[in-house]
Amino acid sequence: MDLNFLSCPRIICKAGSLSQVGELVSELGGSRVMLVTDPGIVACGFAELAMSSLSAAGIAAEIFDRVAADPPMEIVSEAVEFARLFGADTIIGLGGGSSLDTAKVVALASTSGQEIEGMIGVGKATGRRLPLIQIPTTAGTGSEVTWVSVLTSAKQEKLAVYAPQLLPDIALLDAELTLGMPRKITAATALDAMVHAIEAATSRTRKNLISDGLADKALSLLGQNLPRVLDTPSDLAAREAMLMGATLAGMAFINASVGSIHALSYPLGSHFHVPHGHGNALVAAPVMRFNLIAAENEYSRLARVFLPDRIFSNNAEAANGLISAIEGMFAASGLETRLSQLGISAEAIPAMAQEVSTGLTRLIASNPCDMTYDDVVALYEDVL
Numbered sequence: 001m002d003l004n005f006l007s008c009p010r011i012i013c014k015a016g017s018l019s020q021v022g023e024l025v026s027e028l029g030g031s032r033v034m035l036v037t038d039p040g041i042v043a044c045g046f047a048e049l050a051m052s053s054l055s056a057a058g059i060a061a062e063i064f065d066r067v068a069a070d071p072p073m074e075i076v077s078e079a080v081e082f083a084r085l086f087g088a089d090t091i092i093g094l095g096g097g098s099s100l101d102t103a104k105v106v107a108l109a110s111t112s113g114q115e116i117e118g119m120i121g122v123g124k125a126t127g128r129r130l131p132l133i134q135i136p137t138t139a140g141t142g143s144e145v146t147w148v149s150v151l152t153s154a155k156q157e158k159l160a161v162y163a164p165q166l167l168p169d170i171a172l173l174d175a176e177l178t179l180g181m182p183r184k185i186t187a188a189t190a191l192d193a194m195v196h197a198i199e200a201a202t203s204r205t206r207k208n209l210i211s212d213g214l215a216d217k218a219l220s221l222l223g224q225n226l227p228r229v230l231d232t233p234s235d236l237a238a239r240e241a242m243l244m245g246a247t248l249a250g251m252a253f254i255n256a257s258v259g260s261i262h263a264l265s266y267p268l269g270s271h272f273h274v275p276h277g278h279g280n281a282l283v284a285a286p287v288m289r290f291n292l293i294a295a296e297n298e299y300s301r302l303a304r305v306f307l308p309d310r311i312f313s314n315n316a317e318a319a320n321g322l323i324s325a326i327e328g329m330f331a332a333s334g335l336e337t338r339l340s341q342l343g344i345s346a347e348a349i350p351a352m353a354q355e356v357s358t359g360l361t362r363l364i365a366s367n368p369c370d371m372t373y374d375d376v377v378a379l380y381e382d383v384l
């Protein structure tokens, strides 16, 4: 065995726990907090809830609410400067994956002094970070327990910082924050989490005993609870199960790697601003069908975890059942299921396929099957 499993040291999961954030910052020894978030989260009142808790604990705090989707480097640099000027000694990320990914880099760069450009890549970041608490408001990215931050360059390329320092001190899961998520965001983020678990479980490079166990439990929670939260958005127990499922899937994929579904999804986000979960959902079923030749056994095993009430007569039927179930959840979500519905035309495919085959080779290497440029073109055409 060659295992090197990294994870967040403390995960708190409790409805209403956002109101404890002030005490948690005190436990970490912080007295000046920068809250990294976006305008939507401020409008929901969640930033104010956090600020009240911080104030009650006697902690000075400032809100940075300029985080944007597919976080542009320029805004992340602004956030780092904001932390330095304020003299922040603790960073809190509150929001979806973009806010949490921005908070990670702020916690590190604001104290290490390293330029963000120098951090791009695997293990390039130096120094230690400020104390960091991550509070997700979607059940999807798992960013609260991963050590990757995906940013977007001025040229609209996806740039990833991988560094163990990006793991937070505390991941705080408060399902009350996810109760108001609109149907389409609930579905898109859940499909992202399901894809994390599926790609982790079928990774050719780093899958391991721990990531396999986490992926199974994640798929079980996500498969059984997505229909519940879509039917009854206010079902707190189901929302909490989704949040925990997404976190477990995050722990799995960061240690096992994702594969070609993510590789094909990234250019849709960076070039066309398709939300990350929606991008994954668009290409998930075609990529899984492509992978069947190598992944049938693993998909069939996952199908039995994901769909425990279904009876399959053989592995091929079960593997196809998993793919159909993912496809069915996507169709039921109300999200657009074709690239053309999002204004993406056939002319865009060669450049996206080029980016996948030359720029995202690390992800293709983890996919269950090899995938050439022509394969990628055909897969995009399949969902045009």
Ligand SMILES: [Fe+2]
Pocket: 141, 192, 196, 262, 276, 280
């Ligand atoms: Fe993802």
